[in-house]
Amino acid sequence: MKHYKILAILFGIFTIMTIGCEPDDICPESTPTTPSLIIRFYDISNQENKKNVFKFRIQGVDNDAPLPNYNIVTTDSIVLPLKTDATSTQYKLHEDYTYNDNGTPDDTSDDTIGGNEDIITINYSTEEVYVSRACGYKTIFKNVTLTIEPDADNWIQSKESLTENQSVEDETAAHFKLFH
Structure with a gap:
């Protein structure tokens, strides 16, 4: 009979500990x-x-490095990260991009880049939004404008x-259209 009382007490302690535990502080990948x-x-x-x-x-x-997934591709849409520690971000968008190292990969002085480069500037204000204890904060961007540098x-x-x-x-819908 004593053994049953001890088991009941241990089961009660285990139940209280399990209910009182906090969930793991891991931010799920599905969290925006x-x-x-x-x-x-x-x-x-035809717009x-x-x-x-x-x-x-x-x-x-x-920055000389291309944005991942956007190095000489064919696409009708792009996803651009914005700087969270600034109020503007600039990108070079190349159409018909070509690169020729003239057979001298170690000498960049004779390299030529072809195609048509346009620069876009994205201006915005930032706002920190609390997501959860595990995920912390995320930044959202307000009053976003886009300029095509002439x-x-x-x-x-x-x-x-x-x-x-x-x-x-x-990231559920497009924010801007660019016409070409």
Whole structure:
């Protein structure tokens, strides 16, 4: 009989400990975090039709490395991360990108880059939003604007924000259209 009492007490202690435990402090991968800006490309002649950009490459301004997944690809949409510690982000968008090292891969002085490069500037304000104890905070972007820097040969002809006072709070829909 004593053994049953001890087992009952141990079971009670175990039950109280299990109920009182906190869940693991691991942020699930399915939890939305800081969103990226989504841009879709459209045909300037028929603005309801999406249009691919060929031999497409993206890189940050002052950065020679291409953005992952955007090094000489064909696409009609892009997902761009924005800087959370700044109020603007700039990208170089290349159409018909080519690179020629002239047979001297160790000498960059004779390298040539072809194609048409346009620079876009994205301006915004940031806001920190609490997600959970495990996930911490995420940054959302408010009053987002996009500017196409003018040059002698812009391949991006115009842009359109999909909402007034554009914000980037999730990645469920496009935020801007670029026409070419």
